[in-house]
Amino acid sequence: MFHPVAWLLWLGAAVLPAMFSQNPLYLGIVCLTAGIVYAVIRRRSPLAQSWSSFLKLGLTLIALTAPFNALVVHAGRLVLFTLPQAWPLVGGPITVEAIIFGASKALSLFTLLLLFAVFNCAVDQSHLLRWTPAFLFEAGLITSIALTFVPQTLHSAQEIREAQAIRGHRFRGVRDLLPLFVPLLTSGLERAMQLAESMEARGFGGSLQPLSPRREALVKVATAMALLGLVSGFFTVTYFQGQQALGQVLLILSLIALALAFNIQSQRVRRTRYRHGVWQRRDTTLAAISAGVAVTVLVVRACTRASLTYYPYPPFSPWPPFNFLLGGALALLVAPAVLAGTRREQAQQPTPILAGEP
Amino acid sequence: MIEFKNVSYSYPGNSTPVLRDLSLTISEGDFILVIGTSGAGKSTFLRCFNGLVPHFYGGDFGGQVRVMGHDPLREGPRGMARHVGFVLQNPEDQFVVETVEDELAFALENYALPQAAMRKRIEEALDQLSIAHLRSRQVSTLSGGEQQRVAIAAVLTLQPSVLVLDEPTSQLDPQAAEDVLDTLVKLNADLGLTIVLSEHRLERVVQYADHVLYLPDDGQPPFFGDPTAVMARVPLTPPLVTLGKALGWEPLPLTIKDARRFVKQFRVPSSEFRGQPETRNSELETSIDMQDVWFSYNGHDALRGVNLTIRAGELVAVMGRNGSGKTTLLKHLVGLLRPRQGRVAVRGHDTRNASLEEIIAHVGYVPQNPNALLFADTVREELDFTRRNHRLPPADYGPLLRTLGLEALADRYPRDLSVGEQQRAALASILVADPEVILLDEPTRGLDYRQKEALTAFLHVQKREGRTVVMATHDVELVASCADRVIILSEGQVVVDGPVRQVMTDSQVFASQVNKLFRDTRFLTVEDVLGRI
Numbered sequence: 001m002f003h004p005v006a007w008l009l010w011l012g013a014a015v016l017p018a019m020f021s022q023n024p025l026y027l028g029i030v031c032l033t034a035g036i037v038y039a040v041i042r043r044r045s046p047l048a049q050s051w052s053s054f055l056k057l058g059l060t061l062i063a064l065t066a067p068f069n070a071l072v073v074h075a076g077r078l079v080l081f082t083l084p085q086a087w088p089l090v091g092g093p094i095t096v097e098a099i100i101f102g103a104s105k106a107l108s109l110f111t112l113l114l115l116f117a118v119f120n121c122a123v124d125q126s127h128l129l130r131w132t133p134a135f136l137f138e139a140g141l142i143t144s145i146a147l148t149f150v151p152q153t154l155h156s157a158q159e160i161r162e163a164q165a166i167r168g169h170r171f172r173g174v175r176d177l178l179p180l181f182v183p184l185l186t187s188g189l190e191r192a193m194q195l196a197e198s199m200e201a202r203g204f205g206g207s208l209q210p211l212s213p214r215r216e217a218l219v220k221v222a223t224a225m226a227l228l229g230l231v232s233g234f235f236t237v238t239y240f241q242g243q244q245a246l247g248q249v250l251l252i253l254s255l256i257a258l259a260l261a262f263n264i265q266s267q268r269v270r271r272t273r274y275r276h277g278v279w280q281r282r283d284t285t286l287a288a289i290s291a292g293v294a295v296t297v298l299v300v301r302a303c304t305r306a307s308l309t310y311y312p313y314p315p316f317s318p319w320p321p322f323n324f325l326l327g328g329a330l331a332l333l334v335a336p337a338v339l340a341g342t343r344r345e346q347a348q349q350p351t352p353i354l355a356g357e358p
Numbered sequence: 359m360i361e362f363k364n365v366s367y368s369y370p371g372n373s374t375p376v377l378r379d380l381s382l383t384i385s386e387g388d389f390i391l392v393i394g395t396s397g398a399g400k401s402t403f404l405r406c407f408n409g410l411v412p413h414f415y416g417g418d419f420g421g422q423v424r425v426m427g428h429d430p431l432r433e434g435p436r437g438m439a440r441h442v443g444f445v446l447q448n449p450e451d452q453f454v455v456e457t458v459e460d461e462l463a464f465a466l467e468n469y470a471l472p473q474a475a476m477r478k479r480i481e482e483a484l485d486q487l488s489i490a491h492l493r494s495r496q497v498s499t500l501s502g503g504e505q506q507r508v509a510i511a512a513v514l515t516l517q518p519s520v521l522v523l524d525e526p527t528s529q530l531d532p533q534a535a536e537d538v539l540d541t542l543v544k545l546n547a548d549l550g551l552t553i554v555l556s557e558h559r560l561e562r563v564v565q566y567a568d569h570v571l572y573l574p575d576d577g578q579p580p581f582f583g584d585p586t587a588v589m590a591r592v593p594l595t596p597p598l599v600t601l602g603k604a605l606g607w608e609p610l611p612l613t614i615k616d617a618r619r620f621v622k623q624f625r626v627p628s629s630e631f632r633g634q635p636e637t638r639n640s641e642l643e644t645s646i647d648m649q650d651v652w653f654s655y656n657g658h659d660a661l662r663g664v665n666l667t668i669r670a671g672e673l674v675a676v677m678g679r680n681g682s683g684k685t686t687l688l689k690h691l692v693g694l695l696r697p698r699q700g701r702v703a704v705r706g707h708d709t710r711n712a713s714l715e716e717i718i719a720h721v722g723y724v725p726q727n728p729n730a731l732l733f734a735d736t737v738r739e740e741l742d743f744t745r746r747n748h749r750l751p752p753a754d755y756g757p758l759l760r761t762l763g764l765e766a767l768a769d770r771y772p773r774d775l776s777v778g779e780q781q782r783a784a785l786a787s788i789l790v791a792d793p794e795v796i797l798l799d800e801p802t803r804g805l806d807y808r809q810k811e812a813l814t815a816f817l818h819v820q821k822r823e824g825r826t827v828v829m830a831t832h833d834v835e836l837v838a839s840c841a842d843r844v845i846i847l848s849e850g851q852v853v854v855d856g857p858v859r860q861v862m863t864d865s866q867v868f869a870s871q872v873n874k875l876f877r878d879t880r881f882l883t884v885e886d887v888l889g890r891i
Contacts, residue, residue, distance in 0.1 A: 201438075
């Protein structure tokens with residue numbers, strides 16, 4: 001299939017409409033493309049089982065939110081019927097607008113869930129973790145270890161619960177937690193100690209190069225400035241409508257400073273990576289399409305604000321507007337399904353190079 | 359060459375040294391076996407090779423260590439990783455990432471090797487350990503033996519010249535243990551890798567060792583020499599060697615093949631021994647009754663039509679491969695699992711109708727891992743806890759603690775005890791409720807010969823007192839020394855059920871060392887042979 005980074009770009013492009021717009025037409029297109037992509041990739045992915053639980057969660061979300069909004073918000077002109085005013089909270093007119101608004105809010109959440117479900121099926125988390133930037137390597141490794149710790153801990157919790165139950169342990173109060181938690185905690189700590197030893201014995205942690213004092217100071221100052229800049233830029237853009245340009249410049253400058261600091265940090269780390277997943281031409285195609293979609297969404301949003309934001313209550317129309325350029329762009333998110341359908345090989349498997357040699 | 363010169367070490371906050379004035383020289387390419395009771399400092403000694411002691415643990419270190427010209431004290435574990443590969447007891451606890459291939463790459467990535475070199479070394483390590491077919495599997499889905507081979511491959515990628523292993527087989531079943539040891543022997547022979555290994559099951563490795571280091575725990579000086587010489591001097595020996603020593607065989611045989619030579623000249627008085635009286639228990643009451651028991655885990659049949667009747671006072675060993683249903687069977691006897699079909703009755707209680715409370719009034723179950731039980735501040739409190747749970751009045755623990763050799767440890771923190779002591783503390787905390795049926799799951803995991811002997815003696819006492827004991831175990835020697843009856847499970851079915859002497863003599867695999875040597879129903883243990891002469 002595709003390179004994890006290409007998938008990440010696709011995900012980035014696809015979540016934009018779900019974040020910026022509650023317009024059910026655009027969201028519908030995104031949901032539809034996500035469904036098609038899933039249908040194509042599911043046969044190849046061992047992770048595909050998680051899809052149905054995502055789907056159930058999303059549908060529950062819609063089933064809960066839409067009626068709730070309709071019952072509680074009584075604004076709008078298209079009145080379906082009226083509940084007695086005497087009823088607290090739910091009393092009043094039930095309007096089409098409120099139903100649509102509730103449903104479209106829920107739909108945007110549902111879309112996000114659906115996209116992550118597809119992503120989850122397509123990309124193994126451990127493969128993605130390998131693409132954390134070098135200086136964040138340790139954070140990525142900790143996540144990876146945590147992922148393997150969870151099933152082990154669940155297993156020993158079960159073992160301990162059974163062992164204590166046979167010993168006559170019954171749960172009556174907080175004090176009875178001790179016989180369960182103490183063994184769980186101590187065995188977890190013992191396991192952590194063993195892992196630490198094993199990692200150290202394989203040369204872990206000795207790979208950070210010392211920086212010259214000058215560069216070290218530069219990294220610290222750049223990071224601090226960048227974080228400060230990001231915060232103030234964010235507030236300028238959000239709260240001072242007149243200073244948009246200043247805020248945006250501030251944001252861009254801080255991002256550059258942050259990138260610089262991260263880059264210096266990454267150079268300190270003397271590590272290499274074992275090759276996994278080759279970047280192929282179709283990854284480039286997918287990346288380009290995703291970038292195109294993202295840019296279109298951003299440009300349309302910047303030029304014609306009205307066509308993305310959607311608000312069904314009066315004085316606006318309850319019927320969503322539709323921009324054909326944007327709709328067409330979103331339909332391109334189906335790209336992974338089309339590109340993956342053409343070939344069948346697995347890019348994640350590196351081929352052995354020693355095959356045939358003595 | 360590896361050189362230890364006057365090495366002494368004590369852990370932080372502990373004034374008694376674990377290693378005292380240890381000096382020895384190991385030549386390149388040797389296979390070294392490290393033996394000693396648990397708590398004698400085997401793990402500590404092994405951790406000196408790559409500097410984990412003292413760098414990881416702290417403490418007072420005296421003397422000098424040189425490993426292939428490097429000083430672990432100065433270079434530390436990270437620096438030594440290229441020269442010394444280090445593998446721990448429990449394979450699951452040493453994995454960092456999810457898939458086999460990435461686990462192998464971990465050490466190489468730490469050393470920033472170029473990708474091309476990494477790929478070459480990983481392919482080589484996969485081939486050396488014959489695990490190429492597992493390369494893209496998740497480590498958590500592998501069997502214990504496969505996991506341990508992956509762990510070995512993961513340190514071999516750095517191409518160390520010394521491989522140090524701390525009881526690498528103690529968590530494995532016999533077949534997996536054999537696989538791992540065979541691999542080590544091959545690595546030693548083919549690559550000239552120096553191997554330093556600590557191990558309890560001497561009968562499997564002692565014949566491969568070039569030298570053996572014995573670390574006593576009673577302050578005596580350690581002893582380093584060739585296997586026959588060390589075996590002749592130390593108390594911890596496999597049954598075969600014990601027998602050879604008792605009969606004065608010279609030179610001391612280490613393998614069954616060597617010992618056959620002596621057996622030929624060995625005259626045993628015949629015929630007056632008629633084997634175990636098999637009808638002895640038939641008039642005793644039924645303790646456990648299983649009728650056509652079926653059980654499935656996630657759609658996989660773990661027990662398939664098991665029929666079993668066990669009488670009071672019987673000691674039954676349940677044997678079989680990993681995953682053959684041994685633990686599932688034990689869990690049925692204590693009501694933790696209930697049959698999908700069929701009936702289990704324990705002391706007259708049908709487990710489907712009885713509450714767990716009713717069943718555990720009669721049954722005590724000691725799980726595989728004593729750590730799952732122990733939580734209190736002292737051993738005594740562990741016993742109090744069980745008594746309280748069973749609504750029994752406080753009692754005098756003296757006799758029980760004495761039988762298990764725990765009197766001196768009653769007020770110690772259970773987690774600080776050695777593996778064998780923890781096992782006994784777990785036993786005590788179950789037996790304090792005075793159950794009529796005792797279930798043991800792998801009771802000898804991690805125990806040395808002396809601790810096994812103590813366990814055997816204890817089980818004999820239980821049997822004499824009329825208790826029923828059912829134990830799931832891989833340990834053939836333990837079964838030979840105390841069981842009356844053996845049940846062999848395969849894929850959830852009982853394939854063999856008979857008196858221990860009969861089963862062992864008929865089997866090629868489930869036979870004790872002494873029995874393999876004589877192939878005679880009269881001889882299962884060293885005592886059997888010595889009692890005949």
